Amino acid sequence: MGNHHSKKNIMIATQENEGNQIFFQHTMPNNVCFGCGHENHEGLKIKSHWEGDASVCVWESQEKYNGWKGIMNGGIIATIIDCHTMATATMHAYKVEGNRPWNSDPEYRYATGTLTVKYLKPTPNDVPVKLVARVTEVKGRKTVMTCELWSNDQKTAEADVVAIRVYDSSQQNGDNPFKG
């Protein structure tokens, strides 16, 4: 039932794409994640897309995500990097398999294994930020990535991220905490 329902939602979701841009998260229905779930109305609702081999996300913060006054909170920075890179790992896996769509089988899901953020400069909280992620290695169930955070042409943070494929619909049907 879940599957049938999901496919229907994808057709609706793709109509939300702005211009020619296809946002990864708009192809994923029922996503309740705080950082990237478009079904989470209290969440950050980031949107990611490919620009060549890099994935890009432009996100506008709000005053409630301050750390020090006027400076973006470090945990929020980690969250948007986390979500942008998990979406990147996911879509990269589909891309290397002939750029097949998200709703084709098998379905893959990824979770954050390791996220290391280096905060280089204060990130102003009142201008949009740009995240740029790149896959540097795929080994077994692991996807290794780098991610940069840019504000006004200044790199204010960089991260090393390892995503782990935690669900593969062709390989398991039993209990899986990431399947829900």
Ligand SMILES: CCCCCCCCCCCC(=O)SCCNC(=O)CCNC(=O)[C@H](O)C(C)(C)COP(=O)(O)OP(=O)(O)OC[C@H]1O[C@@H](n2cnc3c(N)ncnc32)[C@H](O)[C@@H]1OP(=O)(O)O
């Ligand atoms: C369209 C838009 C969609 C986008 C959709 C996105 C939606 C939601 C995104 C939310 C992202 C999150 O917040 S996810 C929530 C936060 N993360 C979690 O809760 C993860 C909790 N951790 C776990 O469940 C587990 O530790 C796992 C699954 C990460 C790993 O356990 P495992 O599955 O038993 O792994 P295991 O077989 O031992 O190891 C497999 C390989 O991964 C390596 N490995 C194992 N753990 C780690 C680790 N923490 N960090 C690095 N590497 C690791 C091993 O060395 C090994 O490499 P080798 O020896 O093969 O080289």
